[in-house]
Amino acid sequence: MSAHHIPDWVPDRSGGTGAKDNGLLATWLGLLSFTFFFGTFLAANAYLRGWSPDKFAISWGSNLDLPGISTLLLILAGILSLAGANAFRSTKWKAFQVLMLLSLIDFVCLAIAQMRLLMYTYNLGPAAWTANLMIYIIQFALSLVCIAFLISIGKYFSERNEKALRRLVPAALSVFFYTIIMGIVVLVLTDMITIGQFTQWCGTKIGFVKQ
Amino acid sequence: MALIGFALGMFALVGVLILVMRAVSSFGTKK
Numbered sequence: 278m279s280a281h282h283i284p285d286w287v288p289d290r291s292g293g294t295g296a297k298d299n300g301l302l303a304t305w306l307g308l309l310s311f312t313f314f315f316g317t318f319l320a321a322n323a324y325l326r327g328w329s330p331d332k333f334a335i336s337w338g339s340n341l342d343l344p345g346i347s348t349l350l351l352i353l354a355g356i357l358s359l360a361g362a363n364a365f366r367s368t369k370w371k372a373f374q375v376l377m378l379l380s381l382i383d384f385v386c387l388a389i390a391q392m393r394l395l396m397y398t399y400n401l402g403p404a405a406w407t408a409n410l411m412i413y414i415i416q417f418a419l420s421l422v423c424i425a426f427l428i429s430i431g432k433y434f435s436e437r438n439e440k441a442l443r444r445l446v447p448a449a450l451s452v453f454f455y456t457i458i459m460g461i462v463v464l465v466l467t468d469m470i471t472i473g474q475f476t477q478w479c480g481t482k483i484g485f486v487k488q
Numbered sequence: 489m490a491l492i493g494f495a496l497g498m499f500a501l502v503g504v505l506i507l508v509m510r511a512v513s514s515f516g517t518k519k
Contacts, residue, residue: 294514301516305509309502316498323494362515447516451509458505 297447304448308455315459318411322467325408330471333408340397344468347390347416351460354383354423358453365446374434380453381427384420391417412463419456426452 296302325333337343361376395413398405426449433441 294510296513297516301513305506308509309505312502312505313498316494316501320494359512362512366515366518368518443516443518447513450512450515454508454512455505458501458508462501 298444300444301448301451304451308451312459315412315415318415319463319466322408322412326471327473332404334471335398335401335405335409335467343390343394343397344464347387347394348460348464350383350387350390351457354380354387354453355457357383358450362446362450365442370434377427377430377434381424381431384423384427388417388420388424391420409467412467416456416460416463419452419459423449423453423456 296305322333357376357380361373361380364370364372364376391413395410395417398409398413426445430442430445430449433445
């Protein structure tokens with residue numbers, strides 16, 4: 278059977294959503310499997326804080342704005358990169374260039390904010406390392422991956438390689454939005470709700486399992 | 489109970505992630 282000819286009955290999905298090449302599919306599968314790796318550390322954080330709140334819950338003191346700053350930067354990065362991708366889709370190159378540059382600046386600020394969170398947690402001692410440090414290391418690494426994606430977008434843009442950009446931009450956006458969603462999940466789970474609230478939520482949502 | 493909550497939460501999270509990543513994949517195509 279010839280591999281060169283696409284049969285007539287295959288629907289043309291080139292204009293819609295979905296994985297259009299193996300690279301994008303691999304990005305998705307990689308991110309989704311990484312979610313479970315990430316989830317174990319989130320579960321450990323929730324478990325430890327539930328087990329011994331006074332030992333494992335972080336008190337931010339005067340640094341209460343640290344997690345908030347990184348979340349605001351994340352949301353701003355989402356808006357900027359989405360607007361940039363929209364400009365890319367409508368082939369407005371100047372707007373694409375400016376918005377991606379702003380996204381790059383935003384992600385660099387995010388990496389700095391994550392590093393500050395990391396250092397603050399590191400200085401709190403072993404209990405804080407166990408509960409929070411790995412989560413912040415992962416978030417810092419994710420922001421570095423986003424920066425790498427933005428730099429490669431800049432490289433292909435400077436080469437005017439539109440074909441490569443059409444493959445790269447959706448993959449990069451999926452990584453950006455992965456970083457943003459996971460960042461908000463981390464904020465809610467580790468900073469905004471107590472474990473009592475969490476188990477209560479689980480109890481009300483899945484109380485029928487017990488009955 | 490918290491364990492089941494976590495399992496459900498993970499599946500919900502993965503579902504949301506799949507939907508978002510699928511949605512942004514349309515940005516690679518020309519309008």
